[in-house]
Amino acid sequence: MAIIKIPKTRTAGSDERRRPRDCAGLVAELSDGSPVARRWAARDLAECPDGTAALLERLKQEPDISVREVIFTSLTRIGHFAAVLGLVECLHSEDVALRNEAIDALKQMPDEVAPVMHGMLMDADSDVRIFAVNILESLRHPQVESWLIEVIESDPHVNVCATAVDLLGEVGSSAARQALAHLKGRFPDEPYVQFAADLALRRIDED
Amino acid sequence: MRTDPDAAQTLISDEDFLKFQEFFYRKTGIQFECSKRYFVDKRLVERIEATGSSSFRSYFTMLRFQATGEELQHLTNLMTVNETYFFREEYQFKCLVDSILPELTARRAKGHPIRIWSIPSSSGEEAYSIAIYLLEFWKGLAEWDIEIISSDIDTKILSAARQGFYSARSIQHLPARLLNKYFTHTDDGYQACMDLREAVEFTRVNLTEPADTRSYRDFDIIFCRNLLIYFDELSRKTAAQTFFDAMRPGGFLCLGHSESMSRISSIYKIRKFPEAIVYQKPLESR
Numbered sequence: 001m002a003i004i005k006i007p008k009t010r011t012a013g014s015d016e017r018r019r020p021r022d023c024a025g026l027v028a029e030l031s032d033g034s035p036v037a038r039r040w041a042a043r044d045l046a047e048c049p050d051g052t053a054a055l056l057e058r059l060k061q062e063p064d065i066s067v068r069e070v071i072f073t074s075l076t077r078i079g080h081f082a083a084v085l086g087l088v089e090c091l092h093s094e095d096v097a098l099r100n101e102a103i104d105a106l107k108q109m110p111d112e113v114a115p116v117m118h119g120m121l122m123d124a125d126s127d128v129r130i131f132a133v134n135i136l137e138s139l140r141h142p143q144v145e146s147w148l149i150e151v152i153e154s155d156p157h158v159n160v161c162a163t164a165v166d167l168l169g170e171v172g173s174s175a176a177r178q179a180l181a182h183l184k185g186r187f188p189d190e191p192y193v194q195f196a197a198d199l200a201l202r203r204i205d206e207d
Numbered sequence: 208m209r210t211d212p213d214a215a216q217t218l219i220s221d222e223d224f225l226k227f228q229e230f231f232y233r234k235t236g237i238q239f240e241c242s243k244r245y246f247v248d249k250r251l252v253e254r255i256e257a258t259g260s261s262s263f264r265s266y267f268t269m270l271r272f273q274a275t276g277e278e279l280q281h282l283t284n285l286m287t288v289n290e291t292y293f294f295r296e297e298y299q300f301k302c303l304v305d306s307i308l309p310e311l312t313a314r315r316a317k318g319h320p321i322r323i324w325s326i327p328s329s330s331g332e333e334a335y336s337i338a339i340y341l342l343e344f345w346k347g348l349a350e351w352d353i354e355i356i357s358s359d360i361d362t363k364i365l366s367a368a369r370q371g372f373y374s375a376r377s378i379q380h381l382p383a384r385l386l387n388k389y390f391t392h393t394d395d396g397y398q399a400c401m402d403l404r405e406a407v408e409f410t411r412v413n414l415t416e417p418a419d420t421r422s423y424r425d426f427d428i429i430f431c432r433n434l435l436i437y438f439d440e441l442s443r444k445t446a447a448q449t450f451f452d453a454m455r456p457g458g459f460l461c462l463g464h465s466e467s468m469s470r471i472s473s474i475y476k477i478r479k480f481p482e483a484i485v486y487q488k489p490l491e492s493r
Contacts, residue, residue, distance in 0.1 A: 003338055003353045003406040036493050066474040073444050108441050140274050171268045
């Protein structure tokens with residue numbers, strides 16, 4: 001026995017492909033019984049924007065976490081409007097892991113998420129609005145501060161505002177000063193909001 | 208450029224450091240202990256000044272929200288030491304021969320070689336270190352065949368790896384006995400002996416390109432150290448998923464000491480061996 005060298009990297013023992021690798025074939029393979037086949041189909045569908053709906057549909061029922069991660073990666077790579085809307089829809093799910101993965105994916109798509117951010121921040125469900133603020137936490141976009149200001153100026157829910165003001169404490173500039181003062185007036189009986197707004201104002205003044 | 212430690216300390220407060228430490232860990236998986244405070248502060252001050260930021264706070268905001276991510280990449284490069292040498296992070300090779308291989312061979316029927324993938328190859332130090340370690344310290348080599356494949360995106364560096372010429376700095380951590388056994392002294396350094404060079408297959412691969420990696424299958428152990436820290440989040444996830452498909456169930460993935468798969472993907476199992484923490488594709492997965 002020894003360290004041996006083979007002339008060419010060995011591929012899989014047998015060709016497991018049972019369907020064509022075009023978009024329709026890959027979509028069909030998303031329902032294959034083997035998670036290996038589903039993972040490869042999900043990965044290759046990143047090159048097929050037309051497969052977005054199928055990826056989103058599969059996401060709702062996919063039991064294998066490794067396939068699910070690949071689906072999220074492919075949707076992020078596709079990145080067009082339908083993919084973003086599908087990921088936003090996941091924020092309404094009761095499945096915590098699915099929601100968190102969707103938040104992580106959306107954080108990586110600043111330009112694509114920007115057009116729908118206002119809608120997320122206006123969602124009827126306050127939890128979804130909090131998730132939207134969570135996305136802002138590391139969304140690489142120049143409008144982050146103005147979105148946060150929009151939240152603390154108008155959102156009626158104290159928890160949404162508290163999440164936003166926390167983040168403003170880290171990234172807010174003098175542009176947020178007036179909105180922070182206004183927020184204190186909107187929630188005079190909420191000690192946490194008072195504390196967080198004062199902290200944010202102090203940090204802005206220190207700059 | 209202001210570099211004296213006092214200046215750095217006045218600019219980066221304890222609170223700033225903690226915020227940066229948490230953020231940088233979340234983004235890169237690199238955890239800076241407080242003992243690294245001077246190292247971190249010095250580099251932060253350097254970048255704050257180089258970018259014309261008025262304070263840590265304004266720099267930190269730019270770091271977090273810059274659309275291109277260029278500054279984070281710049282800072283990451285500055286915070287990491289980009290060099291390779293023989294027996295770098297040797298504890299992982301000890302883990303390979305003392306823990307990983309005994310576990311793998313205990314559950315494996317003989318007849319199929321154990322396959323190891325080292326990526327990125329760079330100039331070959333890691334792959335050759337693995338070969339030396341196996342030849343010297345793994346008795347199982349008497350009973351098992353091993354394949355070592357080492358890949359890189361850069362064809363020039365692959366060519367250099369195949370030739371196996373190294374500087375004195377590159378081999379400085381090799382014990383003299385091993386240096387004499389596996390290398391010949393040349394005019395301007397050392398060359399790996401033919402046996403060692405023939406032990407490793409070098410191939411060109413772009414890790415983020417599925418067409419390149421599709422045929423890389425059935426690996427038992429993958430070494431991918433100090434590469435993912437240079438990738439953006441999406442590329443890191445893609446690499447983690449590529450390795451998952453490239454490995455046999457129960458295969459092991461070794462990352463650099465400052466890298467953490469837990470921050471990238473949840474599909475791997477964390478294995479704490481006495482020598483090192485490595486990541487495992489669950490045995491029951493396919």
